[in-house]
Amino acid sequence: MSAHPTPGLPGAGEGLLDRLLPTVATSLGVSGLARPGDRVLAPARRAVVVLVDGLGAELLRRRGGHAPFVRSLVGRPESVTLGCGFPSTTATSMATFGTGRLAGEHGLVGYEAYDPATGRAFNELSWEDGPDPRQWQPHPTVFEAASAQGVETVRVGPGFFDGSGLTEAALRGGRFVAASSLDRRVDVTLEVLRAHRRALVYLYWGDLDKVGHVHGCESWQWGEELESIDAALRRLAASLPPDCALHITADHGMVDVPHERRLDLAYEPDLAAGVAEVAGEPRSVQLHCMPGAVPDVLAAWRERLGSGAIVVTRDEAVAAGWFGPVESRVAPRIGDVVATMTGPVAVADSRRHRPELMALVGLHGSLTLDEVAIPWLCAPAERA
Known part of the structure; x- marks a missing residue:
């Protein structure tokens, strides 16, 4: 790659x-x-x-x-x-x-981070x-x-x-x-x-x-x-x-990201498939996957987001230096798949994100x- x-x-x-x-x-x-x-x-x-x-x-x-x-x-x-x-x-x-x-x-x-001890994001x-x-x-x-x-x-x-x-x-x-x-x-x-x-x-x-x-x-x-x-x-x-x-x-x-360029995981079953927990933020999503689901999640997100995002595995993100040196205690907090937006697009989830977050105009989080x-x-x- x-x-x-x-x-x-x-x-x-x-x-x-x-x-x-x-x-x-x-x-x-x-x-x-x-x-x-x-x-x-x-x-x-x-x-x-x-x-x-x-x-x-x-x-x-x-x-x-x-x-x-x-x-x-x-x-x-x-x-x-x-x-x-x-x-x-x-x-x-x-x-x-x-x-x-x-x-x-x-x-x-991230804005929301996965806690391996609880299996959920906070x-x-x-x-x-x-x-x-x-x-x-x-x-x-x-x-x-x-x-x-x-x-x-x-x-x-x-x-x-x-x-x-x-x-x-x-x-x-x-x-x-x-x-x-x-x-x-x-x-x-x-x-x-x-x-x-x-x-x-x-x-x-x-x-x-x-x-x-x-x-x-x-x-x-x-x-x-x-x-x-x-x-x-x-x-x-x-x-x-x-x-x-x-x-x-x-x-x-x-x-600023136009609302018509937002993807909502509540209405994107192909993107939600195989994902156990979503962390990060709308401009840089971190996906914690179900066992064995990483290849399928990676492929689905790459296909759906296309040139509007860089979608990589945790190992690829770490090897590229995105997070700097990564300690062993920190590595499991990073998503199995990281999707960071390069175009005017964002991904949220109305099933779990407050309406106030869904309504925001200005966003950040990507590279x-x-x-x-x-x-x-x-x-x-x-x-x-």
């Missing part, structure tokens, strides 16, 4: 999201996180990392007129474009970001009825490493994130400060920086992703939300201490450039 595209940015050479937070922490003097080939950032005493959920690099390139401040950072020599890894979805990317490892190591392999965002998050993802996080080495480490986000399954699995370490609005999160960030001479602050904002899902990433509502974010980030940057570096990134991009490419925008500290 011919080689399949590896998630990332061919030719960009700047790597994936897993190296961003370790590199920032290293610039603050945290030891033990750097790897050969990592970027070397200018030293700083304090750093802020802002993650704007859904701010893909291609979206920013096309719609940057709504974000003059953020766009001004794109042209800085320190700013680069990364790949978020695969699948290009929030739960996976948050663990990639927080642990400095790709999905095959941290084990959060939602890694809500973590409802999920396993112990620290056992599911046992690797230490970058936040834990920074905090252990004396860096004031603070995570700023919505209150319901504090102690959630995803947070405990992917982003644990330091302390959490809850704030609802983006302006309040900026205020909290600045308060922490003013109170501590050595600090790492992580600020999360998720509304751009929400707007994109509901209205589409090409909608006027998406542009309006980006304008609000840009204003808040401009204020943050203008108020930072001179020894503080600013980093802005994302967890994935997004594409297309629009979904995988993310910015790493840098404003270095003026002095350390």
Whole structure:
């Protein structure tokens, strides 16, 4: 079989999201996180990392007129474009970001992930009825490493994130400060920086992703939300201490998929045949098959999706490096068959997916450039 595209940015050479937070922490003097080939950032005493959920690099390139401040950072020599890894979805990317490892190591392999212990899939965002998050993802996080080495480490986000399954699995370490609005999160960030001479602050904002899902990433509502974010980030940057570096990134991009291009497994018996459990997400479906059914499932999905998707076995996906290095405990979580969409198509299942999910306009999860490419925008500290 011919080689399949590896998630990332061919030719960009700047790597994936897993190296961003370790590199920032290293610039603050945290030891033990750097790897050969990592970027070397200018030293700083304090750093802020802002993650704007859904701010893909291609979206920013096309719609940057709504974000003059953020766009001004794109042209800085320190700013680069990364790949978020695969699948290009929030739960996976948050663990990639927080642990400095790709999905095959941290084990959060999708929006919905198959738990071999129960034989069913659970939602890694809500973590409802999920396993112990620290056992599911046992690797230490970058936040834990920074905090252990004396860096004031603070995570700023919505209150319901504090102690959630995803947070405990992917982003644990330091302390959490809850704030609802983006302006309040900026205020909290600045308060922490003013109170501590050595600090790492992580600020999360998720509304751009929400707007994109509901209205589409090409909608006027998406542009309006980006304008609000840009204003808040401009204020943050203008108020930072001179020894503080600013980093802005994302967890994935997004594409709009017309509803007439959606396949519903409830009405696709040929695609549902031989499938015991469906995981992943509509743009990157992971199929756990009944015994002996993999060849038939693979053939049926390849025939039905044609050039609109790449459909491979687990072994092919792992060999192609889609999930990065894959630990033995993680391999069974990946579908026996992985179908990742390359065209404007998606696959859902109205028998199990909520109507709200079925109605979404903007989607992500696959390995297309629009979904995988993310910015790493840098404003270095003026002095350390």
